[in-house]
Amino acid sequence: MSLSNPLPFKERVEQALNDPFLRQSLKNAQARFREGKQKAGQALGNLEEWRTRAEAIRRHTIEHLDYYLDLFATNVEKNGGTVFFAETEQEAVEYLIRLAKAKQAQTVIKSKSMVSEETHVNHRLEEIGVEAIESDLGEYIIQLAKEMPSHIIAPAIHKNRKQIAQLFSAVAGEELPEDTSALTRFARHQLRDKFLNANIGISGCNFAVAETGSIVLVSNEGNARLTTTLPKTHVVMMGMERIVPTWEDLDAVLSLLPRSATGQKITSYVTALTGPRRENDQDGPEEMHVIIVDNGRSNALGTDYQSILHCIRCGACLNVCPVYRHIGGHAYGSVYPGPIGAVLTPVLKGFDQWEELPYASSLCGACTEACPVKIPLHDMLIDLRRDEVGQKRSPWIERLAFRLFGAAMKYPALYRLGLKMAKYLLRPQAGEEGFLNKGPGPLKAWTQARDFPAPAPESFREWWERQGRHGGEPHGR
């Protein structure tokens, strides 16, 4: 699957459903993450209080986003860094390219950044002859496989050890054993040189603390530290919503992020950076550039979708989503998969390419329940559907059906007639046990996998009018 998956949604889904390796990997990973999260939640004890607090912090920040962005930018500059506000993907990449050219960069080393995925940075750097190397193990794997991340936290979650060994063996030019530590060792070895020679390091930003202009990175590999300290120039690419006002606020969201994501109390590395190297510093980059990316985020401000900007990218909603479990991240076709992606992508990019995503959910609400900052994800999916219907994007036959539905709701007599008609139409088609195994219209889709019950010979209301209101009689099966 290449970076820009050209297949339509239905086919992406089909591809995923027909991939038993993928599905087994996802199932295992979900089970692991879910168990971890549950334990972490129990250990925290008052999880609900934490969620309430985190939500309040996120809400406050996003409601006053311009104030905090301004404060943050002022502080970054005070610390000697440079801030660039990019309204679009283009602006962000062009800034980066100008910088790469100015530094005569040949290699950039990267540490996981969803925003750089979102803006297709690697691809654009390649076009001008700059080599971009992913330094996170998972990102490195999917870079070799020329794929998109399929999970927010674990981008290569869909790959098993065998597939990884194959990818690495191709690079090594020899057969590598399918052994986790050997594979990790190989990747480390590969990356070591790149770190030393890279001219620019690009990182994401989990949180930006406005009061001091600091960048906070959370990871389980040491590479984020190397990326941000070894190259002479460090570029941070962050979504404009990544801000928290204070260090105290950071504490709340930082407590929830790894717990919600992988079930860890805290990750192996939490790196906080405040500006580039100062005079007496031993190490660190000479320059620090922070690119704050909008790229559609402000579409959400002041709308029903504003709270999608509360997201802390923990991936908990993916880990509980049964749809994600069966189709994996790539089927969503966007950088952000799962329930968060199904909401965020159409908000950022509009419906034109993404009109199916709001329907890729059974609205079970598991995502909303799991979200540590209480984003009502499944309600937003309904709102997105409402907007699509408002734009007449839904199939005409469906619009007609619901118009009839509306008429029947207005006139109960029509409603009763509808129920009666269903009975006369469907009963003759039922088998002995009162089930249909194929049917017309939407029933055709239903009965591909399941039987459908025929309407009862006597409806409840018929029973009620006949005798129910007077006491009725015991029913039998």
Add this chain to the structure above:
Amino acid sequence: MRVSLFITCLSDCFFPRVGQAVVHLLRRHGCDVDFPLEQVCCGQPAYNSGYHEEARTAAKQLIRAFKNAQYVVSPSGSCAAMIRHYYPTLFAADDEWRDKAQQFADKVYEFSQFMVNILKVSSVDACYEGRATYHHSCHMMRGLGIYQEPLQLLQTIKGLEVAELPYEQDCCGFGGTFAVKMKEISEQMVDEKVEHIRSTQADILVGSDMACLMNIEGRLKRLGYPVKVFHVAELLYEGVQRYESVQSPAV
């Protein structure tokens, strides 16, 4: 106590026996049951599909139908959740209907919620031999926060063993139009649910939402697995009748 029954379109048309069981059980526990004939569907199919104007039409009709009700009881967690949660938001911008919607929402209870929390039924004289497992439907569990109540009722049935369903919190793949629009994904989800049910070796599946049960039963039937499917009320009532026939056998 006067109780008005909101039967739901699904139970009215396909599963009248569920509604009948609810009527009999409520009467046994001292309720005066009525069924407003002008009721229609709660509008959930339209609402979830994004047709909010049509959902509002349904909501208004239902609010009108139940305007004199004291308590409204429904054998569906999903429809009860629709009314409780989404009716007030549907009319958030409508001064005339907002309060009516809220007042109605406050009166609506799901069957087991009403039995346990309002009627305070702690035990039902019922018996049913078998091994059952219970499917917690999403909207009932997450939307209404009802978890223990139906289990409590099931536990009063003598002879019934209740096995815990693995991944009981996972959706069965119904999701209204999802089952048709995303039929391939839905099929995988219901298949997984069927696997989990089979792993409990239960011969009875119980739930509180006929829509989910219709989905699961349809798949069970298609695959040829002989698991009997019941709404909680239905199994309870069946158990009551069995208990009574044991107490006073017909001569």
